């Protein structure tokens with residue numbers, strides 16, 4: 001079907017990264033946030049990320065201007081009315097997602113595909129907030145979205161197969177590697193990845209190893225980041241939500257989040273985005 005214009009709702013770390021990927025791929029993009037301050041932060045995220053690429057000699061200033069020129073920023077959902085695909089990337093709270101999807105249901109055309117970037121919630125449950133659950137799919141990018149190749153495309157039992165195929169095709173056209181899977185907590189990648197990240201937090205909590213040694217053990221094996229540094233990058237709140245969802249769904253004790261992770265989140269130490277998580281950042 002080919003997508004002419006794509007909306008992104010929520011321009012935090014993930015949404016801004018997704019909007020950048022779309023605009024870099026030549027797609028007309030509409031970025032929507034809830035208020036002017038959030039919108040300016042979102043615009044700043046995309047400008048900073050593409051600006052880093054200019055500094056590193058990966059992108060010309062003209063190309064950066066073209067990419068930014070492809071994104072329309074708005075605080076009004078009505079700006080999404082002529083999008084043929086909208087990707088929601090708001091925080092991982094079911095009440096928020098349901099509100100966004102109920103709004104999209106009102107403003108988007110009848111043939112629009114509505115997608116969620118959720119990493120831990122049920123796509124089926126989110127779809128139930130609309131009058132058109134067959135139009136809803138999951139499209140799960142990884143952090144940092146401009147760099148990570150993997151994108152999970154999730155079809156529920158109700159999703160129209162041609163919508164799942166069209167989104168998979170778009171992901172491929174954007175230079176990413178799509179995998180198409182069913183609606184299950186943690187999908188595939190997080191189910192496997194958090195089977196490793198969860199125990200890393202518990203190992204630190206046990207006092208048997210320090211954080212630098214835990215991380216060095218895995219970078220020296222060849223992974224790009226140690227598990228605690230990676231959790232700080234993902235966001236400890238997101239890590240906790242993903243672990244809780246997988247734990248609920250699987251009932252397996254090994255997925256139970258570490259008390260240390262819970263207490264860091266309760267203190268507001270959410271990782272890089274707040275300047276403190278397992279580590280402290282400038």
Ligand code: CAA
Pocket residue numbers: 049052053056058119141142143144145146147148190193224225230234238242
């Ligand atoms: N945004 C855009 N680009 C970024 C970036 C960001 N936040 N961070 C790094 N990059 C780019 C850099 O600009 C650089 O690009 P060029 O090669 O074109 O110059 C490239 O990535 C490499 O960056 P660096 O040299 O600065 O640093 P690095 O080599 O240490 O790589 C990394 C950084 C790409 C983040 C790498 O450490 C890595 O791959 N880490 C693992 C990340 C990962 O596993 N993510 C998945 C998390 S799970 C998830 O997201 C799912 C969920 O639902 C929770």
